[in-house]
Amino acid sequence: MLRHGLFKDRRVFDENYIPPELRVRRGEAEALARIYLNRLLSGAGLSDVNMIYGSIGRVGIGKTTLAKFTVKRVSEAAAKEGLTVKQAYVNAFNAPNLYTILSLIVRQTGYPIQVRGAPALDILKALVDNLYVENHYLLVILDEFQSMLSSPRIAAEDLYTLLRVHEEIPSRDGVNRIGFLLVASDVRALSYMREKIPQVESQIGFKLHLPAYKSRELYTILEQRAELGLRDTVWEPRHLELISDVYGEDKGGDGSARRAIVALKMACEMAEAMGRDSLSEDLVRKAVSENEAASIQTHELEALSIHELIILRLIAEATLGGMEWINAGLLRQRYEDASLTMYNVKPRGYTQYHIYLKHLTSLGLVDAKPSGRGMRGRTTLFRLAPHLPADRLIEVVDNIIQAKMASGYE
Numbered sequence: 001m002l003r004h005g006l007f008k009d010r011r012v013f014d015e016n017y018i019p020p021e022l023r024v025r026r027g028e029a030e031a032l033a034r035i036y037l038n039r040l041l042s043g044a045g046l047s048d049v050n051m052i053y054g055s056i057g058r059v060g061i062g063k064t065t066l067a068k069f070t071v072k073r074v075s076e077a078a079a080k081e082g083l084t085v086k087q088a089y090v091n092a093f094n095a096p097n098l099y100t101i102l103s104l105i106v107r108q109t110g111y112p113i114q115v116r117g118a119p120a121l122d123i124l125k126a127l128v129d130n131l132y133v134e135n136h137y138l139l140v141i142l143d144e145f146q147s148m149l150s151s152p153r154i155a156a157e158d159l160y161t162l163l164r165v166h167e168e169i170p171s172r173d174g175v176n177r178i179g180f181l182l183v184a185s186d187v188r189a190l191s192y193m194r195e196k197i198p199q200v201e202s203q204i205g206f207k208l209h210l211p212a213y214k215s216r217e218l219y220t221i222l223e224q225r226a227e228l229g230l231r232d233t234v235w236e237p238r239h240l241e242l243i244s245d246v247y248g249e250d251k252g253g254d255g256s257a258r259r260a261i262v263a264l265k266m267a268c269e270m271a272e273a274m275g276r277d278s279l280s281e282d283l284v285r286k287a288v289s290e291n292e293a294a295s296i297q298t299h300e301l302e303a304l305s306i307h308e309l310i311i312l313r314l315i316a317e318a319t320l321g322g323m324e325w326i327n328a329g330l331l332r333q334r335y336e337d338a339s340l341t342m343y344n345v346k347p348r349g350y351t352q353y354h355i356y357l358k359h360l361t362s363l364g365l366v367d368a369k370p371s372g373r374g375m376r377g378r379t380t381l382f383r384l385a386p387h388l389p390a391d392r393l394i395e396v397v398d399n400i401i402q403a404k405m406a407s408g409y410e
């Protein structure tokens, strides 16, 4: 009989949960924190710009976690020396322009700065002034930094203004008080920087590359979650080994801690739903295979244009509505309607439209086949690739479309 459930603290499995200590990558966090602290504690202020970046196509490998942990460490260590280092986190996907970036930063500092209707430069001046008056420091994480570089609504000058704030707006006492930790998906961010903002690129002190996780590292991460979030009698090391062997990069997996943690959570939820009070190997295997089936490569979707995303969404919608295949004519008609009425973008001409459909098919997101007999004339039929869950895909696609629209992409 199940009396308490398997979890002792469900929050430990939340997407944004940051563990109290890092058992994997602690050394990296300490090394990064020391760079900021060395200068700060020697009285030279805070002005460093460092960067964490991952590997192409790898997600969930701990970039954000490491950044947040590092900044927290800096703030705590500084506090022990009597210095206040405020922390701010901005995800570029939610910050399409300099004004929004600064508004988000200001909100997190808690300073009474009027941002509504103020020009970005005035907000930044007020921020520099408040830091001076309070004698505080500020360390800002700019996550998904690559999308700031490619956004048409963030000019090179904006990035200079922000990242070289000390030159644009020197503090009244000459002490620099704002440091940055940039987080980018992969090494390409550095070459974009070299093109768009070379002076900032050359100013980056420390560039830390994070590889995908190996199975042994995933085991350690899972063990920590199990200890913090599950009842002791629920799990055994072999359950965690099974998961870390599936996702470990050295075992042929994608090295994602996120997916490994989700698999463990799913296994526990499945056990609960079945009224069991502990995990079994069978259940863990089942959770892993469901996790695989439901996995949507968000980075692959982020790389699509808005028009491709609209087409994909329409095909997924047809599936969700019970239509097994949608024919080319109907799809085109829905695409034209949706572009104009829902997204306020001009539909692309036929040639480009067909290139988009081909691309979606070649990525394995969409299946295409010629219509059989019984249809008038020859046409092509489309459907969402059967391994993709239509409802979750629509959710993810909507988020991406929204973010792209907000940052002015097409």
Ligand SMILES: Nc1ncnc2c1ncn2[C@@H]1O[C@H](COP(=O)(O)OP(=O)(O)OP(=O)(O)O)[C@@H](O)[C@H]1O
Pocket: 014, 015, 016, 017, 018, 019, 022, 023, 024, 025, 054, 058, 059, 060, 061, 062, 063, 064, 065, 066, 221, 257, 258, 261
């Ligand atoms: N070293 C670690 N210790 C404990 N948990 C970790 C560690 N690395 C990653 N995680 C967990 O794995 C999940 C994914 O990590 P995170 O979001 O930091 O990855 P990311 O590389 O920033 O992802 P994305 O590529 O989507 O931006 C989070 O739940 C995080 O808490």
